[in-house]
Amino acid sequence: MACSSSTCQSGCYKNDGGFLGQKKNEDSNGLSAPHSDFGRQIICAKCKVNEAVTGGAGGGEDSQFCAECFRYSLYGKFRFAVTSNSMISPSDKVLVAFSGGPSSRVALQFVHEMQQKAQKNLDASRNKALPVFGVGVAFVDESLAHPIPSDEMKNAIEHIKAIVSDLAPPTMELLVTPIEGIYSDSGHGKDTLKELLDAVSDDTGKEDLLLHIRMLSLQKIAIRNGYNKLVLGSCTSRIARHVLSATVKGKGYSLPADTQYIDARWEIPVLLPLCDCLAQELTTLCQIDGLSPYDWAEIIFDRAD
Numbered sequence: 001m002a003c004s005s006s007t008c009q010s011g012c013y014k015n016d017g018g019f020l021g022q023k024k025n026e027d028s029n030g031l032s033a034p035h036s037d038f039g040r041q042i043i044c045a046k047c048k049v050n051e052a053v054t055g056g057a058g059g060g061e062d063s064q065f066c067a068e069c070f071r072y073s074l075y076g077k078f079r080f081a082v083t084s085n086s087m088i089s090p091s092d093k094v095l096v097a098f099s100g101g102p103s104s105r106v107a108l109q110f111v112h113e114m115q116q117k118a119q120k121n122l123d124a125s126r127n128k129a130l131p132v133f134g135v136g137v138a139f140v141d142e143s144l145a146h147p148i149p150s151d152e153m154k155n156a157i158e159h160i161k162a163i164v165s166d167l168a169p170p171t172m173e174l175l176v177t178p179i180e181g182i183y184s185d186s187g188h189g190k191d192t193l194k195e196l197l198d199a200v201s202d203d204t205g206k207e208d209l210l211l212h213i214r215m216l217s218l219q220k221i222a223i224r225n226g227y228n229k230l231v232l233g234s235c236t237s238r239i240a241r242h243v244l245s246a247t248v249k250g251k252g253y254s255l256p257a258d259t260q261y262i263d264a265r266w267e268i269p270v271l272l273p274l275c276d277c278l279a280q281e282l283t284t285l286c287q288i289d290g291l292s293p294y295d296w297a298e299i300i301f302d303r304a305d
């Protein structure tokens, strides 16, 4: 699940949205307004009115945006990916894979906003011909694969429940499933999956296996609950890392299919509407909008240190 994944080993959670080479002054919200080399404030490159608070992709003064324009620009990338690839149709039921991290937090927010806009259009239309697509949220509890204490996982799930309920209306279904749920025999699923993971000795192989099992789990949740599209929060940074690692592993044959906007190899097609956004941009948006992603890095990576 992209850099939003609870198992992402890249440390991308630890990025705080800044761009290298810029001088920053942090305000009380932790946001850092870019300044030029001469200490003057930089004006938003888009609206030319407001003070820039953050940089878009590129990092030069031409890509410094105020909060409003930055948000508009990021949502524009998402919307363009969705509409130009016909990702979501009115009759769809879309399941958002949500870890609580910055990327999937933004994916959920944007899908919700797109749904709300579709609802407004429906309310304003005369014939009410087109339905509004449905949205649900899936969280895969991977505590079997990671040393996460049960009380911390409980806190994470409560945090995720609060996020999802705050997005209403319309009320969204939240499906929380343990990763061992891929086995139909839930009684022995835990032991069977643990044995399987323990049988893989190298960390990279284990990470790849877990990624595959996570996707199988999400597919199963979607199929069981009548969803026909699965949205992941995979961003450019995550995909770039995948390109490098897959190349090293000799997976060049399947690589182009891994980086598509829509991966139709799965029974439930997998959508990547944020694949044109950087991890830094998504983290920054979470700061600007107060989206409060769950800090898995603090729990998993710091515990591993």
Ligand SMILES: [Zn+2]
Binding pocket: 044, 045, 046, 047, 048, 049, 050, 065, 066, 067, 068, 069, 070
């Ligand atoms: Zn602006």
